[in-house]
Structures are given as C-alpha cells and as structure tokens.
Amino acid sequence: MPTSKIHALIHSKCPRCHVGNMFEGSVYGFSKQKTKDVCSVCNLTFEIEPGYFYAAMYVSYAMSVAEVVTFALATAVLTGSESPWTYMLVLFATIIIFAPFNFRYSRLVLLHFMTPKISYDPKWELIEENIKKER
Numbered sequence: 001m002p003t004s005k006i007h008a009l010i011h012s013k014c015p016r017c018h019v020g021n022m023f024e025g026s027v028y029g030f031s032k033q034k035t036k037d038v039c040s041v042c043n044l045t046f047e048i049e050p051g052y053f054y055a056a057m058y059v060s061y062a063m064s065v066a067e068v069v070t071f072a073l074a075t076a077v078l079t080g081s082e083s084p085w086t087y088m089l090v091l092f093a094t095i096i097i098f099a100p101f102n103f104r105y106s107r108l109v110l111l112h113f114m115t116p117k118i119s120y121d122p123k124w125e126l127i128e129e130n131i132k133k134e135r
C-alpha cells in the first residue's frame with residue numbers, strides 16, 4: 001500500500017520514494033540533525049541544485065510567523081498580560097524551541113509540496129517491500 005504524502009512528511013521521509021530517511025538524528029535529540037546528501041533508497045539528491053535549501057528559509061519564515069502569532073495570541077488570552085516582557089520571554093522561548101522543528105519541516109515542506117521536479121514514485125516502495133520479503 002502506498003504511503004501518503006502527509007505520513008511521509010511527518011516521518012521525514014524522502015519525497016520521491018517515501019521510504020528513505022531525509023535526516024540523520026532526531027528533531028530534538030542530543031545528536032546534531034543533518035540533512036542527508038542523497039536518499040539511501042532511491043538515490044535522489046535532496047539539494048536538487050546548489051543553494052536550493054535557501055528557499056526553505058521562506059517556508060521557515062512563514063512557519064515562525066505562524067508560531068509566534070499563535071503563541072502571542074495564546075499568551076494574551078491566557079494571561080491577559082500587558083507587560084512587553086511577558087511577550088518577549090514567551091516569544092523568544094517559542095523561537096528557540098521551534099528552531100529545530102522549523103529547520104527540518106521547512107525543508108520537508110519545500111521538497112514535498114513546492115518542488116515540481118520531484119514527484120512520488122511508488123515503484124521504490126514495492127522494491128523495498130520485495131527486498132524485505134526476501135530476507
């Protein structure tokens with residue numbers, strides 16, 4: 001059964017095969033997370049052209065704005081505070097806490113939804129399933 005795009009995105013899988021992992025390390029682990037150069041299953045080069053992940057900065061920016069606005073509104077509703085220091089503290093913490101998440105998911109959103117050159121090919125999943133059956 002083919003893996004859905006959303007499932008592949010949430011689990012940081014390759015946009016072409018939905019099987020290979022796109023990153024080394026976890027989002028919030030002690031080891032540094034790193035984008036792999038190529039997919040271990042379908043051999044797709046993730047950075048499809050030099051500097052391609054600069055475009056992920058725009059996605060990351062949009063995600064940061066959405067998070068900051070959400071947390072600012074939540075702080076206003078929950079605390080009713082008018083002190084700018086409350087907002088500074090909450091929003092600074094929000095930006096720091098979400099930074100690793102934004103790093104990973106901005107690249108994933110870019111490759112899964114905003115890169116017309118890469119499309120899902122279910123043959124890789126079938127090949128992987130057959131390899132697993134043979135073991």
Ligand SMILES: [Zn+2]
Pocket residue numbers: 014015016017018019020039040041042043044
């Ligand atoms: Zn792949």
